[in-house]
Amino acid sequence: MQVRRLRIQNFRNHNDTTLDFCNGVNFIIGANAQGKTSILEAISYVCMTKSFLRSADVNAIKNGASSFKLSAEIESIRGTTFHVTFQHEPSNGKRYVINGSPISKSSDVVGKFPIVVLSPENFGITGGPPAERRKFLDMLLSQTSHAYLEELSEYQKVLKQRNRILLEGKISGEIDKQNLRAWTEGLVEHGSKIVMRRHQFVEEFNTDLKEVYLQIGGEGEDPNLSYSPSFKYEKVSTVREDFLKAVEQFRHMELSRCVTLVGPHRDDVLFDINGMPLLRFASQGQHKTFLVALKIGEFFYIKRKTDETPILLLDDVMTELDYARSSKVASIIGQLGQSFITLTDSVSFDTNMIGDRDARFHQVKEGSVVYQHA
Ligand SMILES: Nc1ncnc2c1ncn2[C@@H]1O[C@H](COP(=O)(O)OP(=O)(O)OP(=O)(O)O)[C@@H](O)[C@H]1O
Ligand SMILES: [Mg+2]
Known part of the structure; x- marks a missing residue:
């Protein structure tokens, strides 16, 4: 499965951001507090109706806005395209729609677009x-x-x-x-x-x-x-x-x-x-x-x-691993499905390590994507 396109409206510090992803490794790059994790969080919402962060939905609404909306184009391994939207408005709650049909139970969505998340929130696992x-x-x-x-x-x-x-x-x-x-x-x-x-x-x-x-x-x-x-x-x-x-x-x-x-x-x-x-x-x-x-x-x-091939969301993953281990991790990630990796700077991770897999770089600044290139 792959997320081909994502539009983020009034979510965290994003006003209206559209990203076109590649099917391989997508690097989300930017300085601290620019909106990188928020992009992974948005992917988590469209794939399973919830954030991977311990944060209430209402907190994700951009300051000053009354609701947020996330829209994605997701393609399954069999080539079927799904148009998914997730909206949250405090007075109306959540609204999750696939191809025009509202889904009332989030349990009907969990597992449909499987994701694997690794973020600092997970450190408690071990x-x-x-x-x-x-x-x-x-x-x-x-x-x-x-x-x-x-x-x-x-x-x-x-x-x-x-x-x-x-x-x-x-x-x-x-x-x-x-x-x-x-x-x-x-x-x-x-x-x-x-x-x-x-x-x-x-x-x-x-x-x-x-x-x-x-x-x-x-x-x-x-x-x-x-x-x-x-x-x-x-x-x-x-x-x-x-x-x-x-x-x-x-x-x-x-x-x-x-x-x-x-x-x-x-x-x-x-x-x-x-x-x-x-x-x-x-x-x-x-x-x-x-x-x-x-x-x-x-x-x-x-x-x-x-x-189905899950997508991988890797937030701040490479810190604390030595060069040998992070190289090995990178080369494995390069062989998996579509992945999204946040990086605070391109130096901390040698992007060549992912091998000949498709890669795209998305530079994030102040809640906007300033450039995307292969
Ligand atoms: N509801 C909100 N409205 C406006 N801004 C918000 C909201 N929630 C969070 N933010 C801000 O959005 C910014 C981006 O947060 P995000 O976690 O995506 O940053 P990041 O690029 O991952 O940073 P880091 O490298 O530090 O992890 C932060 O400045 C955060 O304070
Ligand atoms: Mg972050």
Whole structure:
């Protein structure tokens, strides 16, 4: 898939910017605070109805404007062209339209135009709390499986209700046992499917990760990821009953703490290199290498599962990698699908490293593209 053209209106510091992209590597170049990340953010909106930044939609409306509008021409791997628009106006909310037809549920869009994002916001995946790694799993799996996305959304609804019952029980001094049982059943039903899917994913994804890491990492570094679910299960076929048993075991603690203590919302994924946990031992460069390998692995995984080539959005990626590693990363990126790379100056990254892949340079200044050339 490729984004051929993008128009950005009243978005961040962009007034009205149009970009024509090449099918290979698109370098978005400019000094700090000129509007580079905003361009990647706009691509994220048109591909999956949301930003990859932790920022509310309303914050992206250009100061002084009442709404923003993003329009893109996207071509699928099979050559079909989609005209996509995304608008946000506080009084009317979001409006996402594909080829003239409004789409009311964003879950119907997620995965249609798959993207892989690597930005400073992702640094928490290897170095932050478990929630960051769950988010990584969920984003990746949601883009490859609509069923997963639906399970996740059902699970979140059930979890909220179940926590409400626990809290009301604490306040009134009497728990509504029947209601709690019903929500526990829902929790186990949806949660088990999520756990099984994550389990299966981690096993399969380890191969992708090792292959990519081998190409970019240092000599003799063997990366590994392992699933760390919130409860123990013997094998995949017993997840359901083991989940239920774990809920039973935690019942008293749950009643006193008023929250659901077991389930996929408490999962983690552990990363290590040569058996040494990344969280405790890795250097900055190793964190970054691991993260880049996870993201390129994500690219291959999504491509395999969806028969569509995801686009890559790489924001401030090359900092902290030594020359050898960043050269290897660049040469791999050159072989992937369409990609977008922000650079603060052209010196920090030797653009020749991407090989003979199509490349285009988009120079950004004060919310405008001042020139685009091959
Ligand atoms: N809603 C908004 N209205 C107007 N300007 C905004 C809005 N939101 C952000 N900005 C500004 O837009 C500018 C561009 O931001 P952006 O993150 O795209 O910069 P950048 O080129 O990626 O910079 P850096 O190299 O520092 O990452 C910044 O000056 C930012 O403060
Ligand atoms: Mg930026």
